[in-house]
Amino acid sequence: MKSYPADKIRNVAIIGSGGTGKTSLAEALLYKSGAISRMGKVSDGNTVSDFDPEEIKRKISIHASLIPLEWKDHKINFIDSPGNVDFAGEVYSALSVVEGVVAVIDAVSGIGVGIDSLWQQANQLNLPKIVVITKLDKNQADFSGKVEAARKKFGKQLVPIHIPIGSEANFKGIYNLLKPDGVPAEVKDDYERYREMLIEATAEVDDTILNDYLENKEIPEAEIVAAIKTGIESGKIIPILCASSVKEIGIEELLNDVVELLPPAKNNGSGLSAFVFKTMVEPHVGELSFIRVYSGEIKPSSSVFNASRGKEERIGQISTLRGKTKIDLPSISAGDIAVLPKLKNTGTGDTLCDKNNTKELPRVNYPEPVASLSVKPKSKADQEKMALGLGSFMHEDPTFKMHYDPETKESVIYGMGDIHLEIILAKLKERFGVEVETGAPRVPYKETIKGKAKGQGKYKKQTGGRGQYGDTWLEIEPLPRGKGFEFADKIVGGAIPKNYIPSAEKGIREAMQGGVIAGYPVVDVKVTLFDGSYHEVDSSDMAFKIAASMGFKKIFQEARPILLEPIVEITVYAPPEFIGDVTGDLNKRRGKINTIESDKVVALVPLGELTKYATDLRSFTHGRGTYTYKFSHYEEVPAATQEKLVAVYQKLKAEGELVKV
Numbered sequence: 001m002k003s004y005p006a007d008k009i010r011n012v013a014i015i016g017s018g019g020t021g022k023t024s025l026a027e028a029l030l031y032k033s034g035a036i037s038r039m040g041k042v043s044d045g046n047t048v049s050d051f052d053p054e055e056i057k058r059k060i061s062i063h064a065s066l067i068p069l070e071w072k073d074h075k076i077n078f079i080d081s082p083g084n085v086d087f088a089g090e091v092y093s094a095l096s097v098v099e100g101v102v103a104v105i106d107a108v109s110g111i112g113v114g115i116d117s118l119w120q121q122a123n124q125l126n127l128p129k130i131v132v133i134t135k136l137d138k139n140q141a142d143f144s145g146k147v148e149a150a151r152k153k154f155g156k157q158l159v160p161i162h163i164p165i166g167s168e169a170n171f172k173g174i175y176n177l178l179k180p181d182g183v184p185a186e187v188k189d190d191y192e193r194y195r196e197m198l199i200e201a202t203a204e205v206d207d208t209i210l211n212d213y214l215e216n217k218e219i220p221e222a223e224i225v226a227a228i229k230t231g232i233e234s235g236k237i238i239p240i241l242c243a244s245s246v247k248e249i250g251i252e253e254l255l256n257d258v259v260e261l262l263p264p265a266k267n268n269g270s271g272l273s274a275f276v277f278k279t280m281v282e283p284h285v286g287e288l289s290f291i292r293v294y295s296g297e298i299k300p301s302s303s304v305f306n307a308s309r310g311k312e313e314r315i316g317q318i319s320t321l322r323g324k325t326k327i328d329l330p331s332i333s334a335g336d337i338a339v340l341p342k343l344k345n346t347g348t349g350d351t352l353c354d355k356n357n358t359k360e361l362p363r364v365n366y367p368e369p370v371a372s373l374s375v376k377p378k379s380k381a382d383q384e385k386m387a388l389g390l391g392s393f394m395h396e397d398p399t400f401k402m403h404y405d406p407e408t409k410e411s412v413i414y415g416m417g418d419i420h421l422e423i424i425l426a427k428l429k430e431r432f433g434v435e436v437e438t439g440a441p442r443v444p445y446k447e448t449i450k451g452k453a454k455g456q457g458k459y460k461k462q463t464g465g466r467g468q469y470g471d472t473w474l475e476i477e478p479l480p481r482g483k484g485f486e487f488a489d490k491i492v493g494g495a496i497p498k499n500y501i502p503s504a505e506k507g508i509r510e511a512m513q514g515g516v517i518a519g520y521p522v523v524d525v526k527v528t529l530f531d532g533s534y535h536e537v538d539s540s541d542m543a544f545k546i547a548a549s550m551g552f553k554k555i556f557q558e559a560r561p562i563l564l565e566p567i568v569e570i571t572v573y574a575p576p577e578f579i580g581d582v583t584g585d586l587n588k589r590r591g592k593i594n595t596i597e598s599d600k601v602v603a604l605v606p607l608g609e610l611t612k613y614a615t616d617l618r619s620f621t622h623g624r625g626t627y628t629y630k631f632s633h634y635e636e637v638p639a640a641t642q643e644k645l646v647a648v649y650q651k652l653k654a655e656g657e658l659v660k661v
Contacts, residue, residue, distance in 0.1 A: 006335025011077045013094040016104035017112025018083030021134040026080040028245040033069040048323035049080040064090040070168045079338045085114040089399030097277045097292035100262035101129040107141035113623025117511035128232040137171045137244040139602035159201040160194045160240040209641040265335030272353040274297030275361045289340045297333040307358040308350040318656035337536045367412035370614040382434045389432035408442040443608040445520040451560035452477045457551015470543030473531035474551045479524045488528040496532040500544040516556045518649040542550035564634040566607040576627040
């Protein structure tokens with residue numbers, strides 16, 4: 001593939017909800033342009049875009065696939081992006097490096113779920129858009145209905161510039177509203193309606209067209225096309241096209257309109273500036289860095305500077321990928337997208353540049369992961385391999401996170417949804433040979449008290465020879481929430497030698513860490529050591545540590561122990577029609593609603609009530625709800641919840657299970 005100047009390059013992301021036909025459309029575009037000799041099918045697992053084993057197995061797109069093609073002396077870098085909201089990070093990456101968007105709507109099932117946040121992200125980036133209504137050859141395809149639905153959802157700036165000739169199995173072609181010659185009788189009514197809609201839209205951006213329209217003058221095609229281009233770039237016009245990937249109808253027209261209507265790639269001047277928008281590991285190849293060059297040029301065997309990490313990188317080969325097919329390039333210059341293999345110190349979001357021009361390009365603001373799982377390897381020997389593997393996935397995928405929770409003593413992984421995490425773990429097994437056990441992350445409850453108590457902790461053991469002896473008298477009382485732990489030494493008269501006092505405190509602290517009634521750490525208590533006794537021969541640090549631990553556990557249970565649960569402030573975003581469902585669901589989860597707006601609810605909710613919330617929210621908002629949360633404070637758990645947690649702990653103890661906190 002030859003090199004192209006920026007004005008001959010179009011960088012375009014294909015977006016849409018899952019199942020709307022994006023990958024099939026990408027396949028048809030490749031075939032029509034001559035980039036491939038036969039069209040694959042998603043059902044057969046042989047499309048160019050979906051080549052990952054998990055994509056073939058699940059028949060969904062997981063990764064944003066680069067699929068460059070050549071058309072009319074232009075290069076179009078299409079990026080076919082996933083529709084499932086679990087992989088929104090891939091779409092955000094794609095949108096960050098393109099100048100245009102093709103949004104796909106299914107003529108049968110409609111707009112689908114999950115596109116709202118992607119459309120909003122495209123708006124924030126001021127990306128011009130073209131909408132394509134696909135599958136017009138299918139039973140129950142409804143072009144007019146989907147046009148109205150799209151205009152209702154996204155705005156009146158959406159206007160058809162093509163209309164279908166025939167419908168369903170009889171869909172046989174398209175009619176171009178920009179060339180009103182020889183209108184077929186079967187589209188006469190649609191032509192009149194949509195032509196007027198188009199002229200009204202162009203009149204919004206061109207006063208000359210507006211005046212001609214008001215005076216019923218004929219408007220030249222060139223003026224309409226120019227107005228559409230202006231309107232697309234300003235966001236005031238979003239043209240609607242129609243297509244059938246299977247019948248290859250409307251594909252050529254889409255390619256023409258991408259070249260003619262969407263803006264060319266940007267060239268930001270001299271000096272190298274490139275952004276790494278995606279990192280992928282290919283078996284037998286290694287790490288691949290997908291870059292978008294904004295200025296300057298990169299040649300093979302040259303050096304570049306990573307401004308994000310302050311390190312130099314040596315460039316080897318330069319290529320592009322069409323799906324998984326490698327295509328060598330002589331160089332990569334401003335406006336283009338390419339792939340660099342085996343960079344040693346570079347990751348997603350990094351800026352590559354000249355060493356004397358180290359200004360970083362802005363990173364992508366990815367959505368926060370909301371689904372979580374606790375993970376542990378089935379074999380203890382795989383602990384290090386698991387950490388290594390999950391760490392590498394964090395390097396590849398900015399929406400995947402992992403951390404070790406010191407409070408619950410477990411490794412927790414976070415992703416955009418259940419399928420996202422399932423695939424991460426499948427890759428962990430495939431790539432690193434590590435199988436894991438999973439569960440819901442343990443909620444970091446705390447134990448504390450509401451009353452006071454006194455008591456003795458005594459440890460006496462004699463087995464012949466030197467024995468063990470430690471005797472402590474303790475008092476426990478509650479501290480204000482958040483104060484932690486306070487230890488007071490009130491021993492007088494040498495009842496316990498000074499050198500054993502630290503051991504007694506250590507025993508109390510260790511007992512607190514392990515919990516007393518339910519295995520959770522104890523907080524917000526004051527313990528006073530006020531009396532005791534010792535043996536000149538048998539007393540030891542160990543004996544006083546054990547004695548104090550025993551005494552603490554005893555008096556803790558007599559001081560009205562309670563459990564505390566973490567409360568988070570959750571902000572849920574959803575379309576207005578779902579806000580009632582959101583508030584009702586949060587109330588069922590013991591939430592306290594703070595504010596309700598037309599598209600947002602803020603509430604305080606116990607963290608333990610949010611297990612699987614990401615999945616539940618998507619279900620009752622049809623994929624259109626999102627949320628974020630942050631820790632707020634701890635509160636006493638309801639009595640029923642405490643009884644349940646204590647019963648589980650006691651059962652595990654009785655069965656001899658090792659209880660970790």
